[in-house]
Amino acid sequence: MAAIPMLAGVGLMMVCCSSSSAMMMMGGEEKEDPIVPKTPVKTPTAAEKAKADADAAQAAADALAADPDATPADVAAAQLEADNAAAAAAATTPAATTPAAEMLPNGVYTLKGGRGGKLCADEGGKVICNRDAVGAWEKFTINKEGDAYTLRGGRGGKLCADEGGKVICNRDAVGAWEKFTINKEGDAYTLRGGRGGKLCADEGGKVICNRDAVGAWEKFTLTAI
Secondary structure (H helix, E strand, O other): OOHHHHHHHHHHHHHHHHHHHHHHHHHOOOOOOOOOOOOOOOOOOHHHHHHHHHHHHHHHHHHHHOOOOOOHHHHHHHHHHHHHHHHHHHHHOOOOOOOOOOOOOOEEEEEEOOOOOOEEEEOOOOEEEEEOOOOHHHOEEEEEEOOEEEEEOOOOOOEEEEOOOOEEEEEOOOOHHHOEEEEEEOOEEEEEOOOOOOEEEEOOOOEEEEEOOOOHHHOEEEEEO
16 A cells, blocks of 8 residues: 555656646747858959959069060060950940049149159150159140140150050140140049040050059159259
């Protein structure tokens, strides 16, 4: 007879335990790990990819030009490829609105290119920024021409023109290609050629107006003398 109370007690304990477990399961809450949003991967636009390809092609051309073992044909081919890439990038880039010109007083100025901080010179066949001292060829006369400017080189006093592939000072009369837009850019200035309205850049071996965006090479220091 004593076994019956013991079984009853065991059963009661099992019922209590089961009830407690059920209450814990019912009252407990399962916690999920917080959802961390994923950083979206930005896909470059066609214009950005074309610009990157053009910059890489130009860097490769510059490196080849500095290689003493490179042949002139290889250098020319690399530069042609870079020019084609730049043209393709320009074709995919939306046309930017030309900002209002920052007018300068008429006068004689020196120009320093942004690539190496060298003085620019009128060499007759091109403008090149590779000088350390100011002479006659390193002086440019800047005059207002409406909302733009004309530049005259110091070698022969001829008007400078944007010929697309280079800036050259060999003109006698003012036309569209002989007008430059000059804007303030921090402590420096940007120049836009009149042929295509492109930014001019100091490429070391020449000044060329074929850029769409402002970088170090597209900034010039103008100093009145």
